[in-house]
Amino acid sequence: MNILIAILFYAATAIFVIGLMIKIVEFARTPAPLLIPTTPGPTTASGVVFRMFREVVFFESLFKGSLWIWAFGAMFHFGLALVVVRHLRYFVEPVWTWVAILQPFGMYAGFLMVAGLGGLMARRILVERIRYISTPSDHLMLVLLLLIGLTGLGMKFFMHTDIVAVKAFFIGLMCGDIQPLPVHPGLYIHLLSVAVLMIVFPFSKLLHAPGIFFSPTRNQIDNPREKRHIAPWAAALEAKN
Amino acid sequence: MAGPDIKAPAYRTIPIIPALQPDSMAHLKCYVAKENIQEALGFKGKLSDNWQETHDAVIARMGELLKKYRSLRVFMDSCVHCGSCTDKCHNFIGTGDPKNMPVARQDLLRSVYRRYFTVAGKLFPALVGARDLTREVLDEWYNYFWQCTECRRCSVFCPYGIDTAEITMAARELLDFVGYGQKYSNEIIGKVHKIGNNLGLPGPALLDTLQGLEEDVKDETGFDVRFPLDVYGAEVLFVTPSADFFAEPHIESTIGYGKVFHAAGISWTMSTKASEAGNFGMFIGSYDQLRKVAMRVREAALELGVKRIVVGECGHAWRVAYAFWNTLTGIGAGAKDPFAIELQKQLDHRYKQPTHICEFTWDLIQQGRLKFDKEANDHRIITFHDSCNVARGSRMGDYAGGQFEIPRHVIRAVANNFHDMAPETIGEKTFCCGGGGGVLNDELIELRVKGALPRMEALQRVVDDHGVNFMALICAICKAQFSKVVPYYGFKSGMIGGVHQLVSTAIKLGNEQ
Incomplete structure (x- = not known):
């Protein structure tokens, strides 16, 4: 079993990293022939960095669009971010100070994350418009994330597992030395779901994470009159006549 | 003509989101372009009788577009179906048809993308909402991608900046490619190539009109206000939508432009070759057509030896001019390549190239070179409709948001009574007039009337609260669309007009030069 889980995590990590790299390279190498920032937009490069920062950290456009989705989405994403930080302790020894400081917050962040996911799921089921646009995979993605969050919380608060052994497993995994994992159904579901999430990441809508950085309406400088912007394939048209 | 039977939807007392009315607009389909129209633009004349051939051509072309446009590539992959855009489209608000929700419109194409270009869609189509391309799907594209006005309102609210206009443009390019083009847009582009403007007004007729x-x-x-045509050595080449030459109320703004040039004593000319600022190449998503239409302006500028290029009141034309001309034709600054430098060395870079007529007029006002009798506009209580392409696809002045302030500055400089509509319906959140993006045709009048609903609601409020009797615009399509649809909502067509119509009323011609 330990070996199987180890292989699963090696495979999941490989698919996650390589798949994402392929996608990022593809996004980066596809030319953007016209300047299409949604205006009013920043007129300088630093302005674009600031706009992107507001989008990525505060979900500015979503805030303009829908307070409910923004609130649930922010709860989930901030919760997840803190939870991920909290989990760094399973991968580094000694645990970094800043990670140690954030531990107690990470614990509550788990609730925040699950509550946010619950809200998003409720919207997806209850709001007619959002139900209309939802595919089975949209629902399953929420179920998968909820499964991860709930099993995590379950192990923290109800059915503890031997986290020292879990840490030994992951530290060992990182240097190719497979250690035994505690036998614990919650832990198995938790880890299996995380592996599935990593595997589907590069093939699913989770690509919104790298996508936002390449979105021309958000990452372009609004300076078309000051600077000539031309894609290679468009410049080739000029060479013809 | 469907015209008289169409009823405007009722105002929403509280602006709640309409209940879904699936397929309520599925019947609406604009005329398909005939073979000669298609072929004149280098597109396939008509759909092949062999479906498989069309199918393969669409998929192959989609693959090419995905390699040419980062917007399409990133937008196809990034949507999470969050729903933020679902209630933002005027055409959804007006019709309740769920396929007019931006994300659902995108998904008409995205579902096919997933099926043919993603692992998940190839393996588990039902799970991820992927579907095969069939004739029915192609027809659905035609119906619903011609119900998008490419106004970009949805892109403001998308957490990933997904712009449905980009996806609509890609879909229309695919349709054109396999011989399924829209008559209205493609016929107009053909006229520009053949005659020089969207309305097919030949040189002599144009000269006659301007002399009149x-x-x-x-x-x-x-x-003696002049409206010069093809004058070599003029300082300014003025490019405006051809509707400005004779349509009502467009012509009133044209008179205003002439008066501004006259009062400021700046020599200017229009051009037969570039007698069209509009560029429907954008509507159909064809870079090639966009570029060919825009090249006429470059050629005219080079031939006439002008120092400045100024653009008249037109929304999408200003987006093309402001955001795309430098790329397409070198009209702008900062180029390093010989093609663009050829023109840029001729232009006077103390001025923005190109300049919007509102920037031009506001600049003169700030310099004190124009004088007004503001009271001449006192019979008007004015509001201003931000045109979508100006608001979300361009800029005026040196700072972000100048496109909202400068036209208002001009209005306030020439008139005393001005009231803005509700903040969530102007500025970057402005609603489309309902006629942009190539839908300004008779076949789609039902959509045009219904899609105008959110703008009409906002207008009604300022009419009730402030007695507004004039809605000022800087877009030829908005002017034509509103003149046609406001009567359905109980307003008079005469309340629609241009910003330079107001300038025209108030400007003093005698005191200067």
Whole structure:
């Protein structure tokens, strides 16, 4: 079993990293022939960095669009971010100070994350418009994330597992030395779901994470009159006549 | 013509989101372009009788577009179906048809993308909402991608900046490619290539019209305001949508432009070759057509030896001019390549190239070179409709948001009574007039009337609260669309007009030069 889980995590990590790299390279190498920032937009490069920062950290456009989705989405994403930080302790020894400081917050962040996911799921089921646009995979993605969050919380608060052994497993995994994992159904579901999430990441809508950085309406400088912007394939048209 | 039977939807007392009315607009389909129209633009004449051939061509072309446009590539992959855009489209608000929700419109294409270009869609189509391309799907594309006005309102609210206009443009390019083009847009582009403008007004007729205009203005004001055509060595090349030459209320703004040039004493000319600022190449998503239409302006500028290029009141034309001309034709600054430098060395870079007529007029006002009798506009209580392409696809002045302030500055400089509509319906959140993006045709009148609903609601409020009786615009399509649809909502067509119509009313011609 330990070996199987180890292989699963090696495979999941490989698919996650390589798949994402392929996608990022593809996004980066596809030319953007016209300047299409949604205006009013920043007129300088630093302005674009600031706009992107507001989008990525505060979900500015979503805030303009829908307070409910923004609130649930922010709860989930901030919760997840803190939870991920909290989990760094399973991968580094000694645990970094800043990670140690954030531990107690990470614990509550788990609730925040699950509550946010619950809200998003409720919207997806209850709001007619959002139900209309939802595919089975949209629902399953929420179920998968909820499964991860709930099993995590379950192990923290109800059915503890031997986290020292879990840490030994992951530290060992990182240097190719497979250690035994505690036998614990919650832990198995938790880890299996995380592996599935990593595997589907590069093939699913989770690509919104790298996508936002390449979105021309958000990452372009609004300076078309000051600077000539031309894609290679468009410049080739000029060479013809 | 469907016209008289169409009823405007009722105002929403509280602006709640309409309940879904699936397929309520599925019947609406604009005329398909005939073979000669298609072929004149280098597109396939008509759909092949062999479906498989069309199918393969669409998929192959989609693959090419995905390699050419980062927007399409990133937008296809990034949507999470969050729903933020679902209630933002005027055409959804007006019709309740769920396929007019931006994300659902995108998904008409995205579902096919997933099926043919993603692992998940190839393996588990039902799970991820992927579907095969069938004839029915192609027809659905035609119906619903021609119900998008490419106004970009949805892109403001998308957490990933997904712009449905980009996806609509890609879909229309695919349709054109396999011989399924829209008659209205493609016929117009053909006229530009053949005659020089969207309306097919030939050079002699244009000259005649402008001379008539000079006589009219002379009769009315006593001043020799000129409307010059093809004058070599003029300082300014003025490019405006061809509707400005004779349509109502467009012509009133044209008179205003002439008066501004006259009062400021700046030599200017229009051009037969570039007698069209509009560029429907954008609507159909064809870079090639976009570029060919825009090249006429470059050629005219080079031939006439002008120092400045100024663009008249037109929304999408200003987006193309402001955001795309430098890329397409080198009209702008900062180029390093010989093609663009050829023109840029001729232009006077103390001025923005190109300049919007509102920037031009506001600049003169700030310099004190124009004088107004503001009271002449006192019979008007004015509001201003931000045109979508100006608001979300361009800029005026040196700072972000100048496109909202400068036209308002001009209005306030020439008139005393101005009231803005509700903040969530103007600025970057402005609603489309309902006629942009190539839908300004008779076949789609039902959509045009219904899609105008959110703008009409906002207008009604300022009419009730402030007695507004004039909605000022800087877009030829908005002017034509509103003149046609406001009567359905109980307003008079005459309340629609241009910003330079207001300038025209108030400007003093005698005191300067």
